[in-house]
Structures are given as C-alpha cells and as structure tokens.
Amino acid sequence: MRKRMQCKSNNHGKGGATMKNIIINTGNYSAAKAAVMAKPDVVAAYPITPQTTLVESIANYIASGEYKGEYICVESEHSAMSACIGASATGVRTFTATSSHGLLHMHEMLHWAALARLPVIMCNINRVIGPGWNIWADENDSISQRDTGWIQFYCSSNQEIFDTVIQAFKLGEHKDVALPVMINYNAFILSHTSMPAEIPSQKEIDDYLGKYQPLWRIDPENPVTFGNIIMPADYEKVRRAMQYAHENAKRLIPEIAQDWKKKFGRFNGNLIEKYRCEDAEVILLAMGAIAAESKVSIDNLRKEGYKIGLARVRTFRPFPAEEIVKLAKKTELIVIDRNISCGYEGALFTEVKSALYNKSDAKVSGFIAGLGGKDVTYNHIEDMCKKAIKGKLKETVWYGFEEVKK
Amino acid sequence: MSKKYNVVTSISYPKEGAMGKTGSWRVFKPIFSKDKCVKCLRCWIFCPEGAVKKNKDGSVSIDMDYCKGCGICANVCNVKAIIMEREEQQ
Numbered sequence: 001m002r003k004r005m006q007c008k009s010n011n012h013g014k015g016g017a018t019m020k021n022i023i024i025n026t027g028n029y030s031a032a033k034a035a036v037m038a039k040p041d042v043v044a045a046y047p048i049t050p051q052t053t054l055v056e057s058i059a060n061y062i063a064s065g066e067y068k069g070e071y072i073c074v075e076s077e078h079s080a081m082s083a084c085i086g087a088s089a090t091g092v093r094t095f096t097a098t099s100s101h102g103l104l105h106m107h108e109m110l111h112w113a114a115l116a117r118l119p120v121i122m123c124n125i126n127r128v129i130g131p132g133w134n135i136w137a138d139e140n141d142s143i144s145q146r147d148t149g150w151i152q153f154y155c156s157s158n159q160e161i162f163d164t165v166i167q168a169f170k171l172g173e174h175k176d177v178a179l180p181v182m183i184n185y186n187a188f189i190l191s192h193t194s195m196p197a198e199i200p201s202q203k204e205i206d207d208y209l210g211k212y213q214p215l216w217r218i219d220p221e222n223p224v225t226f227g228n229i230i231m232p233a234d235y236e237k238v239r240r241a242m243q244y245a246h247e248n249a250k251r252l253i254p255e256i257a258q259d260w261k262k263k264f265g266r267f268n269g270n271l272i273e274k275y276r277c278e279d280a281e282v283i284l285l286a287m288g289a290i291a292a293e294s295k296v297s298i299d300n301l302r303k304e305g306y307k308i309g310l311a312r313v314r315t316f317r318p319f320p321a322e323e324i325v326k327l328a329k330k331t332e333l334i335v336i337d338r339n340i341s342c343g344y345e346g347a348l349f350t351e352v353k354s355a356l357y358n359k360s361d362a363k364v365s366g367f368i369a370g371l372g373g374k375d376v377t378y379n380h381i382e383d384m385c386k387k388a389i390k391g392k393l394k395e396t397v398w399y400g401f402e403e404v405k406k
Numbered sequence: 407m408s409k410k411y412n413v414v415t416s417i418s419y420p421k422e423g424a425m426g427k428t429g430s431w432r433v434f435k436p437i438f439s440k441d442k443c444v445k446c447l448r449c450w451i452f453c454p455e456g457a458v459k460k461n462k463d464g465s466v467s468i469d470m471d472y473c474k475g476c477g478i479c480a481n482v483c484n485v486k487a488i489i490m491e492r493e494e495q496q
Contacts (some may be wrong), residue, residue, distance in 0.1 A: 092440055096417050115415060115416075116415055117413050117414075117415045178413060214416060215411060215412065215413040215416070216411035216413050222408045222409045223408060223420055224411075224418065224419055224420070225417070225420070226415075226416065226417050226420075227416055227417045228416055228417075228418045229416075230416045234416075236415075237414055238414055238415055238416065240414075241414035241415075
C-alpha cells in the first residue's frame with residue numbers, strides 16, 4: 001500500500017490554486033467532500049457497507065450547516081434512485097451513493113435515469129455480491145449494470161475520486177451528454193483508506209461547475225407529460241440518442257479534464273491512463289485499485305528488463321475501444337479482471353478483444369484475480385505478467401488457483 | 407402551447423384533441439345552470455378530461471366535443487348547478 005502511494009501518477013502542485021488545502025482522509029470522505037462542494041439540491045441515499053461513511057459525511061455537513069441541500073432519508077436504494085430521478089426531473093442537481101446489493105436494487109431505476117436523460121451523479125463502492133456474504137472489493141456489482149446507459153468511471157486514488165466526482169457533474173450535465181454518471185471505486189482499498197487529496201476552494205468549484213441548465217424539466221408553468229407511451233420507431237431514436245451521447249462523452253471527458261488541469265493543475269481525465277507505455281512491447285490493462293497497484297509491478301518488471309506498460313481503463317462506458325486498438329498496434333495485451341461474467345470470462349477481457357476484432361491480431365491474455373476482495377499485490381501482478389509473457393494462455397486464467405510464486 | 411425541449415426522450419406536449427373529437431359516445435350529458443353556479447371551480451378541478459373550461463370572469467362552461475358524460479362534475483357540485491341527463495337517440 002505504502003509503495004503504491006509513492007507512484008508518480010499525478011502532477012501534484014503544478015500551477016492552479018495559490019493556497020493549497022490538502023486533506024488526508026478516506027476515499028469515501030473525498031467523495032462526500034466533492035459531492036457537497038458541487039452543491040446538489042437533493043441527496044437521497046440509503047446506507048450500505050462500505051458506502052456508509054460517505055453518506056454519513058454528507059449528513060454531518062448538513063448537521064453542521066456547511067451543506068444546505070435537501071437530504072431525503074429513504075427506505076431502500078430503489079427509492080433513493082427514484083427520489084433522485086424525481087428531483088432531477090424538476091431541473092436540480094442530485095447526488096447519491098451506494099454499493100453492491102444496493103446498486104442491484106436500483107437496477108430498474110438506473111435504466112430510467114439514463115433513458116430520461118437525467119444527470120444523477122452517483123458513487124458506487126465496488127463490493128461483492130452475495131451469497132456468500134462478503135463486504136470486500138469486487139467489481140461484479142457495477143459490471144452487471146453495464147447496459148443501463150450510465151457513464152462508468154473506475155478510480156484509483158482518493159484524489160482521483162474527488163476530481164472525478166466534480167468532473168462527473170460537469171460531464172453529466174453537459175447538453176451534449178445529459179446522462180447519469182457512476183463513479184466506481186474499490187471497497188475498503190479506496191473507500192476506507194486514507195490518502196492525501198488536494199481540495200480547491202468552494203469558490204473555485206462554484207466557478208468551475210456553474211449552474212445546472214437542464215435540457216428538460218417538470219414545470220407547472222410549462223406542462224408536459226413525461227414517460228408516456230412511444231411507438232417503436234420513436235423508442236429507437238431515444239436509444240440512438242443515448243448512444244450518441246456516450247460518443248460525445250468520449251470526446252468531452254478528456255476536454256473537461258484538460259479544463260480542470262488549467263484551473264487546478266492536476267490531470268485525472270483520459271479514458272485510459274497510460275503508464276510507461278511509450279516503448280512497451282507488452283501492455284497490462286486493468287481497472288480500479290488493481291490498476292493502481294500495477295504501477296509498482298510495472299516499475300519492478302522494467303527493472304528486470306521487461307518492456308511493459310500499464311493502461312488503466314478509467315471509463316468502462318463509454319468504452320475506449322479506439323485507444324485500445326492504438327495500444328495494440330505493436331504490443332501484446334494482458335487483462336486483469338476483478339469480475340467474472342460466469343459462463344464466459346472477465347468483462348474487460350471480453351471488451352478488449354471485441355475492440356480489437358478486425359483491427360488487430362495482438363495476443364491478449366486474461367486473468368481473473370481478486371474476487372471477493374482477495375488481496376492482489378504487486379507481486380501477484382508481476383507473476384501474472386510473467387506467466388502471460390512466457391506462456392501461450394488460450395483461455396482465462398483464474399490467478400491464485402495454480403501454485404503462487406512467492 | 408408548451409415550450410418544446412431539445413432532448414430525445416419520451417415527452418409529449420399537451421394539445422387539444424390530438425385523437426379527434428372524443429365526446430361522441432356519451433350516454434349522459436351535463437346540464438349546467440349558470441344561475442346556481444357559485445364559481446367554486448370544483449367541477450373544473452375534478453373533470454378528468456379537462457372538458458370544463460374556466461372563463462375569464464371565473465364562470466365555467468363545458469366543452470361538449472370532449473365531455474364523456476362521466477358525471478363527476480355533477481357529483482362534486484355542492485349547489486347542484488350541474489345535473490346529468492340521458493342523451494337522446496341520434
């Protein structure tokens with residue numbers, strides 16, 4: 001862990017704000033701080049481990065008077081998302097957070113928020129689906145919500161969580177996107193681990209975000225019917241428009257992050273974060289905490305003479321297919337998934353191979369690792385990389401079920 | 407007419423008689439007595455079809471092109487200014 005924090009992933013302290021306010025706190029606290037600084041008019045949430053401290057923090061900000069939004073205590077996650085949708089439909093900014101079974105309980109309303117083009121912003125702390133009951137890190141919860149139309153980010157540090165939550169409001173509320181955004185990060189490894197994060201001033205955030213201008217809203221002065229029956233040809237237009245919005249998001253995510261960098265000096269923003277990829281012959285692809293840990297493995301493997309780099313996939317939807325094709329021009333790829341689509345393989349592995357279809361014949365190896373919160377250390381990742389480089393892996397390998405090299 | 411929004415999702419805008427004139431299959435019709443009406447607007451609020459119109463002077467009139475003859479207006483009227491009568495055979 002300590003080693004990971006020393007990675008040179010961000011350009012801390014270059015330009016931007018004159019007075020730096022750096023906090024050392026957990027991922028959940030960074031997310032809560034970002035959420036209240038975006039000043040959502042409505043937060044509706046139901047507590048679930050490991051998200052609980054996030055929504056408790058927001059409740060504390062209300063109790064202390066620092067945050068003046070409406071906090072709706074609901075009886076379930078389905079209601080939390082419904083309340084956010086209802087609030088968002090009146091044209092105000094909304095935020096919620098959940099995890100695991102809570103996210104699954106929202107499932108129907110996740111589709112609703114996206115099809116209604118309402119930019120509800122939500123943190124999801126990636127946690128195992130039961131049974132067996134388990135509260136640790138696993139990405140199967142959000143992966144299973146892939147097709148809901150939500151934009152999905154996967155973060156790797158508390159600073160990135162803070163920056164991405166604020167940027168998510170900017171992105172989701174953009175008129176060319178108008179989609180809900182899910183910011184995912186691993187249970188405990190990020191949600192409950194303290195790391196430094198630089199927090200801009202409230203005025204800077206206010207200036208950056210501006211006022212939310214909804215594309216449509218419920219308005220007694222302008223009565224319309226929403227969610228009414230529409231004929232097949234029109235429904236297809238709604239889906240197509242969502243697809244275009246995702247394509248716009250692909251363009252806007254780096255643009256918004258560039259704008260953020262100009263103001264705050266840090267860049268957390270591309271669809272893929274590349275680490276030592278310049279002359280790489282092998283590129284490792286992973287998401288979330290495993291990807292952060294991988295930077296240490298890449299450094300170690302480089303020392304041993306392997307020409308290897310890391311491509312950390314930040315956005316699972318929209319999927320950065322074009323960038324992956326570019327990466328695979330001269331390299332072979334290794335994919336580590338902290339999820340499994342049972343009956344096939346890891347979700348990222350599938351998506352990467354699908355992106356390459358007809359465009360590259362690069363060798364791709366896939367590993368399943370760290371399900372149920374099983375620890376994936378930089379040693380394990382190095383071992384996986386070596387196995388993939390040496391071997392001719394024909395199918396997904398479940399790491400740790402063979403003999404683990406120490 | 408409502409302002410149109412520039413977004414592709416399922417929104418419909420109110421329009422008079424989009425499905426044509428729908429009052430033709432009435433069995434009962436409301437008979438409105440202006441003398442008894444106290445302009446309380448309960449009929450205007452309760453009419454499920456928007457067929458009770460509010461006039462500028464606060465009085466009401468019934469749009470028979472869209473009235474289905476359900477009788478809710480007569481039922482909620484506290485001063486019996488609306489009564490229901492069977493439609494004659496046409």
